[in-house]
């Protein structure tokens with residue numbers, strides 16, 4: 001997407017330097033820093049420390065990590081070691097394992113001498129496919145937004161609430177949840193987005209930054225405000241992303257998503273999830289019981305990072321010294337609370353039948 005007239009993806013290959021470059025998201029929205037990812041340790045750190053984040057972007061980054069591993073040592077043993085090394089960086093978003101599995105399956109039959117080139121080509125393919133998937137999610141979500149706009153008095157904006165950052169920064173381009181918003185805005189549909197701050201990492205600030213750069217009207221709200229806004233008829237629909245969706249349509253996403261879904265159900269607000277197919281985990285059914293939830297460092301909640309009055313990025317402590325903190329990073333919204341899944345192949349019910357109808361090829365392959 002564009003920043004001040006220049007088109008950026010969230011990662012790209014620098015041909016001159018033969019290295020992957022990323023936007024280090026830890027400094028956004030305050031500073032736009034581009035950094036190389038040049039060693040296997042850089043890849044693991046980038047994913048774990050959330051320099052790159054968001055399920056699809058983690059997957060694409062891991063594919064480039066596999067390409068580096070193959071350039072360093074193209075043996076089967078090193079391929080397996082790279083798989084294990086990268087896979088353990090973040091446990092919840094399934095795109096990470098999906099990308100690593102895809103690379104390993106595709107590279108195994110390739111002769112060792114050709115593996116480095118094949119792995120890099122595959123990483124580019126995975127990145128490009130992500131862009132196309134998200135563009136299509138945007139088109140399919142736009143149809144929903146058009147339907148809602150048509151029922152509203154002329155000129156009144158469609159008010160969408162979103163949680164976390166499922167924007168272009170969380171993918172290679174377009175975003176998942178934001179793609180319908182960008183498509184609607186570009187099509188001239190009046191839109192207003194409620195952006196949840198999304199404690200503790202405040203990914204909402206990334207969403208606000210993205211939307212602001214694109215000119216989409218939005219308001220940043222506390223995580224606890226959503227229910228109140230819905231009760232007062234100020235939200236027309238919710239669209240979130242997902243880190244892993246089970247074959248029956250349970251949605252695992254950033255912590256707090258479940259509470260939004262409960263509030264949406266209580267207030268008759270449609271709750272949609274933008275779901276690229278690599279985020280479906282066909283091997284699990286019951287999301288609450290089966291999806292591992294990442295527990296992150298308590299310092300993420302006992303401290304906050306922001307811009308100080310004198311223009312420095314700094315961290316301050318918000319709790320008394322020594323306070324214990326619990327920091328589950330994701331939760332699961334059961335399929336019964338999800339109005340529909342917006343995928344690259346269309347919108348479907350959050351159910352085994354709904355997903356299997358749209359993706360019979362993947363569903364069959366997983367059996």
Ligand SMILES: CSC[C@@H](O)[C@@H](O)C(=O)COP(=O)(O)O
Nearest residue numbers: 053054055166170176241242254
């Ligand atoms: C298109 S991104 C979908 C999800 O990955 C997103 O909503 C999310 O939860 C991101 O979590 P994060 O911990 O920032 O990686």
